[in-house]
Amino acid sequence: MSTLLATGSRTLTEQMVLIRAVEDQLQELCLQGLGADLHFSKGQEAICVGVCAALRETDYVVTHHRSIAHAIAKGVPLEPLIAELLGKAEGMNRGMAGEMQMSYPAKRFMFSWQLVGTCVPVAAGLAWAVKNYLKTDDVVVVFHGDAATANGQWHEGVNLAAVQKLPLLLVCEDNHLAGNVRPEHYQPVDSVHQRMSGYGLSGITVDGNDVDEVYEQAKRALSIVRHYQEPYMLECDTTRLGRHKQGQGDLRGKDEIARLAERDPLKGVDQDLRQDMEARVAQLIMEVTL
């Protein structure tokens, strides 16, 4: 195993490049019919990489169905992760969970769930137990999309977290899409974090494709959550460059995707690094699939 693939020693850029390489090659497997219809984070990598870099190792992560990038960013080892995604018994949840329900508590990657919105009240309950049962000052980060804020579970979860004053950082990956649906069908407010004011809470919008900005703002947001023991939202404006999931079409035209790709967080990254990472990941996936 290359040192470049070892967790804990990657730079933010290396971490993003690794996620892109893993997802790109999993996509190839999907297209060959060897993998399920996976949900990829292409174009959104800077958010989980920046946020997870700002976390303590003991902080917890809860997430939604687009979970592969989050697992890698939180330090889940690649072999059991890829084995799980390919439905193998060696997978981190023995192939029972798949991409949308997987977890790896040894790295405090606690819970991911397919149903949109479910992760928020579950994360609130986890944060309640961190604060009142384990009685530590760790923080729970829950990733969700902008579309999840139209769901009742998001609102019930945020309400519970606000009432109970819980150390919960909501990280909204605002890709302005609900599957293939545009925000005018689900979002009546200009920015997602405006919704937090309905619960006496606040948040901030950052450029979710700038990994350094995400990292700096996540550091600040985490200190607010940890110190004041109340929820806060880091709303990360981003671009999903791939399909919603691999088996589904994309209603966006080539021009729009090309325009969004101008903001690709990997734009300008050294091609040698990418090719090197792709080769290493290809080798790893071959070992896992053998």
Add this chain to the structure above:
Amino acid sequence: MTIATKQAQPFARNHLIRDASWQAVYDAMRQNPSVYVFGEGAWVKAHYDAPQILKEFPDRIVTMPISEDGNVNFAVGASLLGVKPVVDVITADFLYRAMDSIANTAAKVNFVRPDQPPSTIVIRAEFLTGGPTTGQRPEALFTHIPGLNVVIPSNARDAYGLMLTALDTPGVTLFFEDRMIRDDLITQHNGPLWLAAKTPIPLGCASWRKRGLRSGVTVVSYGLMLQQTEQVLSSWKFDGDYYSENNDLGVDLIDLRSIYPLDWNCIRKMLERTGRLLIIEPDVQYAGIGAEIAATIAEVMPEVRVKRLGGKRATIPAAQSLHGEMMPTEEQIVDAVSNW
């Protein structure tokens, strides 16, 4: 210490089952620091129904908003770190509001984490008979979903023992309390026993409530209909078996207590002798637990004759005068037991 008993509120006929389940929660809390209660109005309920818990463990009674679905998901989140939550959803009708978090989250959480310490979650709700959305008995729905256990005690001793077991059983147990069960009849048949014998009762373990030596009919029931059937049979003659003037068939009466898992061994053992099965259920009969029992017995014991009685597939009217028409009557029970 015993949880103080108080008189039932006017809208419900009992407090013995309620007190017994609180007693089990209290005893479990003393044994295990990870047992917590998360409920709508939990603090107020404990204040009236279980003041000792509030006095000794005020931090372990967590008052939740009226957001049933979120509350169950919240409890799942807490369970990931070892908390054993009793989630009080209050009324069984409200379970429909938490259907997603029960069926999609709680029921699956242990399955997708096969190498982690399993979550233990008890979801508590009660049956009333009040109206269209205050009196439904949706227990059979939950038996259809892998990952859920479903228990319905008919008396205080069983309520105590089943709650204790539920809090020690990995997975999700739906614990139903039927507020229409009459305390005075519990006291008559099976009341104070739970105070003397504080023992856990395994899930999937039925109890014989009446067992004749020469019985010709096995009646399987639970909850409110168990008590009503027992009340009907108690007026019959008894000489080791139960007889009525028009009926020479003795009767075995089985209280299922848990409808998932089911005690198939008990049912089959009784049927080997009687050959006649009558299922009487308080839930809607159509596609209910009785249908499952009938179908399975028809497959494995084709010689057994099977009949069912149960609730109508009809919306419960608000008018109390009409509630008697929702469930099997005494005449229907007598007729079904006697005429084969």
